[in-house]
Amino acid sequence: MLAYIVRRLLLIIPTLLGIMAINFFIVQAAPGGPVEQVLAELTGAGSATDRITQSGGDFASGQGQASKTDSGEGGSAYRGARGLDPDFIKDLEKRFGFDKPMHERFVDMLWNFVRFDFGESFFRSERVVDLVLDKLPVSISLGLWTTLLVYFISIPLGIAKARRDGEAFDLWTSAVVIVGYAIPGFLFAVLLLVVFAGGSYLQWFPLRGLNSENVAEMSWLGQVGDYFWHLALPVFSMVIGGFAGLTMLTKNSFMDQINQQYVMTARAKGLTERRVLYGHIFRNAMLIVIAGFPAAFIGILFTGALLVEIIFSLDGLGLLGYEAAIKRDYPIMFASVWFFSLLGLIMGLIGDLTYMFVDPRIDFEARRS
Numbered sequence: 001m002l003a004y005i006v007r008r009l010l011l012i013i014p015t016l017l018g019i020m021a022i023n024f025f026i027v028q029a030a031p032g033g034p035v036e037q038v039l040a041e042l043t044g045a046g047s048a049t050d051r052i053t054q055s056g057g058d059f060a061s062g063q064g065q066a067s068k069t070d071s072g073e074g075g076s077a078y079r080g081a082r083g084l085d086p087d088f089i090k091d092l093e094k095r096f097g098f099d100k101p102m103h104e105r106f107v108d109m110l111w112n113f114v115r116f117d118f119g120e121s122f123f124r125s126e127r128v129v130d131l132v133l134d135k136l137p138v139s140i141s142l143g144l145w146t147t148l149l150v151y152f153i154s155i156p157l158g159i160a161k162a163r164r165d166g167e168a169f170d171l172w173t174s175a176v177v178i179v180g181y182a183i184p185g186f187l188f189a190v191l192l193l194v195v196f197a198g199g200s201y202l203q204w205f206p207l208r209g210l211n212s213e214n215v216a217e218m219s220w221l222g223q224v225g226d227y228f229w230h231l232a233l234p235v236f237s238m239v240i241g242g243f244a245g246l247t248m249l250t251k252n253s254f255m256d257q258i259n260q261q262y263v264m265t266a267r268a269k270g271l272t273e274r275r276v277l278y279g280h281i282f283r284n285a286m287l288i289v290i291a292g293f294p295a296a297f298i299g300i301l302f303t304g305a306l307l308v309e310i311i312f313s314l315d316g317l318g319l320l321g322y323e324a325a326i327k328r329d330y331p332i333m334f335a336s337v338w339f340f341s342l343l344g345l346i347m348g349l350i351g352d353l354t355y356m357f358v359d360p361r362i363d364f365e366a367r368r369s
Contacts, residue, residue, distance in 0.1 A: 001356075005349070005353075008349045008352070009349070012342070012345045012346070012349075015345060016338070016341055016342060016345065017110070019337065019341045020106075020109075020110065020113075020334070020337065020338060020341070021106065023334070023337050024106050024109070024334065025102070025106075027330065027333065027334075028102055028105075032328060033096075033098075033328050033330075034096045034122050034123075034327075034328045034329070034330060035089075035092050035093060035096060035098060036328075037123075037327060037328050038092055039092075096122060096330075109334060113334075113335075113338050116129075118132075118331060118335040118338075119331040119335075120331060121324075121329055121331055121332055122327075122328075122329045122330065122331060123327055123329055124329070124332075128331045128332055128335045129335075131320060131332065132317065132320075132335065132336075132339070135315060135316050135317045135319075135320045136316075136317060137210065138210060138309065138314050138315060138316035138317070139305060139309075139316035139317040139318060141210060141227075141231055142231070142234060142235060142238065142305045142308065142309070142314070142316065143305065145231060145235045146235050146238040146239055146242065146305075147293075147296060149235065149239045149243075150239055150242045150243045150246055150296070151246065151293070153239065153243050153247075154243045154246035154247040154249075154250055155246075155250050155286075155289065157173060157243075157247050157250075158246070158247045158248070158249070158250025158251040158253075158254065159250060159251075159254055159277070160173075161173055161174070161247070161251040162250075162251045162254035162255050162258065163254075163277070165251075165255060173247075177243075177244045177247050177248060178244070180240050180241065180243060180244035181244035181245060181248075183240075183241070184241055185237050185238050185240060185241025185242065185307075185308065186237070186241075186307035186308060186311060188236075188237040188240045188241060189233070189234065189237035189238075189307070189308050189311045189312065190311060192205075192233045192236065192237055193207070193233065193311060193312065196233060197233060197312075205229065205230075205232055205233050206229065206230050207312065207313065208312065208313035208314070209230060209313065209314070210227060210230050210231065210314070211223070211226055211227060211230060212226050212230075233312065234305075234308050234309075234311075234312045234314060237308060238305065238308055242296075246289065246296070249288065249289060250285070250289055253285040253286070253288050253289060254281060254285045256285070257281045257284050257285045258281060260284075262280060263276060263280060263281060266279075266280050287355060290351060290354050290355060293347075293351055293354075305318045306318035306319060306322055317336065320332060320336075321333070321336045324336070
């Protein structure tokens with residue numbers, strides 16, 4: 001087993017390298033990079049230039065030269081460069097690292113990532129690590145509690161539906177599952193916001209953030225209660241939208257195992273129904289459920305919470321990554337890809353090891369490619 005774990009860990013290296021290479025060259029080839037973003041704002045509000053100036057880039061002289069020099073559209077490869085000094089464009093390229101060939105930028109990025117140096121945001125004047133650490137509590141809170149509640153609700157409910165297949169309990173719960181499956185989680189979030197967070201009716205829950213303004217004055221127990229009070233509506237909206245599929249997967253998995261020959265043999269030996277269900281069926285039926293846990297956790301942690309973060313004004317990693325993609329903030333984009341790819345690969349390994357915990361008969365060491 002140790003050799004299998006070592007092989008899987010070594011396999012993470014080329015896999016992660018391939019993921020980063022594909023994303024890097026696709027993003028770099030896409031139009032509208034950070035230089036174009038600055039040029040576009042130069043012709044408008046100019047807020048991007050102000051942020052870059054605050055972070056150490058001295059572009060004031062470049063703006064002054066831009067009003068005097070007309071280099072022409074043909075003098076630059078960037079759209080919107082008409083009327084700007086070529087030296088100013090070169091300063092922008094150097095600032096964003098585009099004075100080097102693409103392959104050199106890729107190698108430099110990987111070398112920095114290996115040393116856990118993720119650079120500084122192009123437009124936020126902050127280190128990427130500090131930004132991620134600042135947003136991480138929100139995303140971890142949403143992803144962790146949503147995943148735990150989804151699994152704690154879906155697995156017992158799916159088992160109960162399998163045991164009572166065709167009965168009134170199965171029919172009524174199926175109606176609830178269908179509603180949860182049909183309506184996206186963000187629509188539930190809007191409904192909960194309107195009804196319970198002061199939208200039009202009740203104001204039982206707060207609207208934004210993970211903590212109240214006076215959280216520092218509360219006791220330890222009060223801080224914990226305040227934390228869950230703020231999380232109640234966002235997590236509930238995500239649970240409603242996420243438990244339906246897992247419930248039906250659990251039920252169908254158990255239904256498939258209930259009619260197997262080994263189950264009939266166990267019942268013929270006089271074992272109780274509970275012993276048959278949890279001693280024999282559970283191990284086999286839960287394998288397919290466990291297989292989806294890594295993907296479910298990563299999906300909820302990063303992509304699934306994006307709209308919920310926006311609706312409830314929660315500044316997490318999903319919103320950070322979305323804004324970085326819109327602004328072409330490459331350090332944040334590639335650091336997010338690196339972090340979630342690495343986390344997904346590790347979670348895949350943990351999922352395989354969990355297989356053996358649920359069913360010791362599984363031996364990955366004996367597999368042959």
